[in-house]
Amino acid sequence: MTDSTDIRPFRIDIPQADVDDLRDRVQKTRWPADRGDDWSRGVPGPYLRNLADYWTSGYDWRAEEAKLNRWPQFTTTIDGQTIHFVHVRSAEPGATPLIMTHGWPSSPVEFLQVIEPLTNPAAFGGDPADAFDVVIPSLPGYGLSTPMADGWGNLFKVAMAWAELMDRLGYARYAVHGTDAGSGVAGMVAMVAPDRVIGVHLTGTTAAMPFGPPLSLDGLTGLDRDRAERFNRYQAEDLGYLHLQSTRPQTLAYALTDSPVAQLAWIAEKFYQWTDPAAKLPEDAVDRDQLLTNVSLFWFTQSGASSAHATYEGMQAWRQLASQEHEAPAGDAPPGPPMGVAVFAADTTIRSIMDPAGSFTHWAEYDRGGHFPAMEVPDLLAADLGAFFRGR
Numbered sequence: 001m002t003d004s005t006d007i008r009p010f011r012i013d014i015p016q017a018d019v020d021d022l023r024d025r026v027q028k029t030r031w032p033a034d035r036g037d038d039w040s041r042g043v044p045g046p047y048l049r050n051l052a053d054y055w056t057s058g059y060d061w062r063a064e065e066a067k068l069n070r071w072p073q074f075t076t077t078i079d080g081q082t083i084h085f086v087h088v089r090s091a092e093p094g095a096t097p098l099i100m101t102h103g104w105p106s107s108p109v110e111f112l113q114v115i116e117p118l119t120n121p122a123a124f125g126g127d128p129a130d131a132f133d134v135v136i137p138s139l140p141g142y143g144l145s146t147p148m149a150d151g152w153g154n155l156f157k158v159a160m161a162w163a164e165l166m167d168r169l170g171y172a173r174y175a176v177h178g179t180d181a182g183s184g185v186a187g188m189v190a191m192v193a194p195d196r197v198i199g200v201h202l203t204g205t206t207a208a209m210p211f212g213p214p215l216s217l218d219g220l221t222g223l224d225r226d227r228a229e230r231f232n233r234y235q236a237e238d239l240g241y242l243h244l245q246s247t248r249p250q251t252l253a254y255a256l257t258d259s260p261v262a263q264l265a266w267i268a269e270k271f272y273q274w275t276d277p278a279a280k281l282p283e284d285a286v287d288r289d290q291l292l293t294n295v296s297l298f299w300f301t302q303s304g305a306s307s308a309h310a311t312y313e314g315m316q317a318w319r320q321l322a323s324q325e326h327e328a329p330a331g332d333a334p335p336g337p338p339m340g341v342a343v344f345a346a347d348t349t350i351r352s353i354m355d356p357a358g359s360f361t362h363w364a365e366y367d368r369g370g371h372f373p374a375m376e377v378p379d380l381l382a383a384d385l386g387a388f389f390r391g392r
Helices: 016-027 045-057 061-068 108-119 155-168 181-192 222-237 240-247 249-258 260-274 288-301 303-327 378-389
Strands: 008-010 073-078 081-088 096-101 132-137 174-179 197-203 339-343 362-365
Touching (some): 016 061, 016 288, 045 260, 061 108, 061 288, 081 155, 096 155, 096 181, 096 378, 108 132, 108 288, 132 155, 155 303, 174 378, 181 303, 197 378, 240 249, 240 260, 240 303, 249 303, 288 303, 339 378, 362 378
Parallel strands (some): 174 197
Antiparallel strands (some): 008 073, 073 081, 081 132
């Protein structure tokens, strides 16, 4: 079947039977023995039991679903893959189109708190000239962009789809933001459509590729040395999730598809490790209901499994590209759109490594926030986006 370019309105409506099944499964969880409150072996039992109890007795999916449905949502089909996206137009004339891409373990839920500051900055003390039309797709295999067709873990393919999506929406020139895996997509959109992308803004980047050698600390001082040391600890101690998803996603898929508590633990651990270091627990860094809405969306759409397969396919594509680049003759890459980076307190991003030539036009560092700035410090992220894209 040939893809239609139609854009179809969409509304989230999870069947009540699925909501009831989630509650029933959580309540019937077979729990392992507790090992106290220590996070060194993973999510502690007492913490997860408490969070799971709130999920079934205090959290209200229908209320959160209604919040999601406040925002205009749509689906379209690109190369056989259903793409779900949120699209909110600003009331400000001449607002800048902005496509925002989440990473793992996330969804458009991550960006909910920045939609209004971005589309209506004047209401938050900002400049109306900084207003954006916001487009927030779900990555293939995540959330409501499921099921995932084969090959859609390849981020370059996703980037081409995002360029096609913006074309279907009628945007001739647009801004790009990405975080985590979405930062990879964002950079590739600039490669796919360099004449249409006015700039690329990144967060959630790391000091180096996780599977590369440890970073040398030579020449690094202050915060950069601290970031390098934290990256090396992450590489040595915290990559179990990535090794499993990038090598044996199907084995993991059984647990994430059958047990909501397994899915909850799989995501909650990352919010513990990757959020603001000043936060003792995930809900000290992010809103607990927003966190559970993200987890619930993974559960209802079975995207714990498909996002793991997306990770597998993405790593396979990256390894293939890396081998080709090693064999290819060296040459100067053509200049691309302006690049900007925001580094938050939990990040390990180091400018001398990421931007050794000093070519990025914007670099900001903050002493608050972490890997999910749109959830943790939405004020800082919205202001940084406005500052970077102002006047472009």
